[in-house]
Amino acid sequence: MPRTTRPGGRTARTKAAVFEAAAALVAERGPEAVAMTDIARRAGVAATSLYRRWGDVRALLLEVAVEKLVADSPLPDTGSLRSDLRVWARRVAAGLRAPGGSPFFRIMLANAPTPGDGDIGRATAFGPRLQQIATMLDRAAARGETVPPLMDVIDHLLAPIYMRTLFGAPIGAAFAHDLADRLCGPARGDSQI
Amino acid sequence: MPRTTRPGGRTARTKAAVFEAAAALVAERGPEAVAMTDIARRAGVAATSLYRRWGDVRALLLEVAVEKLVADSPLPDTGSLRSDLRVWARRVAAGLRAPGGSPFFRIMLANAPTPGDGDIGRATAFGPRLQQIATMLDRAAARGETVPPLMDVIDHLLAPIYMRTLFGAPIGAAFAHDLADRLCGPARGDSQI
DNA sequence: CTACAAACGCAAATAAATTTGCATTAAGGA
DNA sequence: TCCTTAATGCAAATTTATTTGCGTTTGTAG
Numbered sequence A, B: 001m002p003r004t005t006r007p008g009g010r011t012a013r014t015k016a017a018v019f020e021a022a023a024a025l026v027a028e029r030g031p032e033a034v035a036m037t038d039i040a041r042r043a044g045v046a047a048t049s050l051y052r053r054w055g056d057v058r059a060l061l062l063e064v065a066v067e068k069l070v071a072d073s074p075l076p077d078t079g080s081l082r083s084d085l086r087v088w089a090r091r092v093a094a095g096l097r098a099p100g101g102s103p104f105f106r107i108m109l110a111n112a113p114t115p116g117d118g119d120i121g122r123a124t125a126f127g128p129r130l131q132q133i134a135t136m137l138d139r140a141a142a143r144g145e146t147v148p149p150l151m152d153v154i155d156h157l158l159a160p161i162y163m164r165t166l167f168g169a170p171i172g173a174a175f176a177h178d179l180a181d182r183l184c185g186p187a188r189g190d191s192q193i
Numbered sequence C: 001c002t003a004c005a006a007a008c009g010c011a012a013a014t015a016a017a018t019t020t021g022c023a024t025t026a027a028g029g030a
Numbered sequence D: 001t002c003c004t005t006a007a008t009g010c011a012a013a014t015t016t017a018t019t020t021g022c023g024t025t026t027g028t029a030g
Helices: A008-029 A035-043 A049-053 A057-070 A081-097 A102-109 A118-143 A150-167 A175-185 B011-029 B036-043 B048-055 B057-071 B081-097 B103-111 B118-145 B150-167 B173-184
Strands: none
Touching: A008 A035, A008 A057, A008 B081, A035 A049, A035 A057, A049 A057, A057 A102, A081 A102, A081 A118, A081 A150, A081 A175, A102 A150, A118 A150, A150 A175, A150 B011, A150 B150, B011 B036, B011 B057, B011 B103, B011 B150, B036 B048, B036 B057, B036 B118, B048 B057, B057 B103, B057 B118, B081 B118, B081 B150, B081 B173, B103 B150, B150 B173
């Protein structure tokens, strides 16, 4: 009878080798310059296996990218939303700046929304980030702070960071600082609608 | 509409045919499913010519994407920066929502910076947009308005729009309104230290 | 321990993309 | 008009990616 999963065996080992090879190649040459053949050779597995398992390079790279970016970074819990956002912003930026970070990010973007694809890839990709933001906002609200809407954080904290990543523009402490301040109000009480 | 002037000689004509074919194919199948061969066949030109002129598919598609995305958003000149930004924001969003808009956007993202590429691809891709922003800001400054830094417009107007496009989140008038207000100051200044 | 089926490797076959060499055509200037 | 040059077309050659067929390995269930 057909088994659906085979955890922890040869399959898992080759998958690990393949992912490692793919990640290395992407970091070295960029996403567009790696072929199925290259990954296979580097990983020490037959290209045939890769084709059978993933179909084509994009599918494989997308899986790798999702895994890389979804890797959980610990959430800051400093006691104030403003400070949490500052720290978190810098961590996200650091993750994107890490070796291969930006290329993987681009892989995800390039494979995102095609009308008809369903939103699986996109949701898988951004879901964890949104969840993290929601958690920070919830904590702050529980403390009695007035918190900005989730969408505002996406628009004015996450979006600028992603944008600058694509531009290659620097993301320093001052910038993260400024982003958080815009959301929490510059000095103290802020009165949004 | 059929009365499109196509100045220039043979070169300009074939370029037009190629761009038209490429755009159509991208809109039909998505960026990843079009090959040099396909474009050549559809345009009625030899694939050899395409390779000689553009080198590879990505370069060609990137050029097409840039042209499409820039063409879709003519610059408003309403007399006030706030209003210009509002209109422009909606036009950019509309262009991204248009048939084929999102695929072309993804082409640009996928061709963004790769360490070693130099910044050619990136500059080519986003350059026109930045130029448009700079123009609006210059006009406003010439009128005597106080204008936000270019980078702020990128971070808090362009970035949210792109982000929402990737999410599939709606971009309405109210949203564009809000983005412009954040940059120009709504009623009370938001850009204090 | 044995049997089974999925996953794998290998080599050949196929298909597709990309390059190359050369003849031809068209545009712009003298 | 004629001449020069760059762009194009075409076919063959070459490389590279992808598929296919078949035997082998390796977990896992029984």
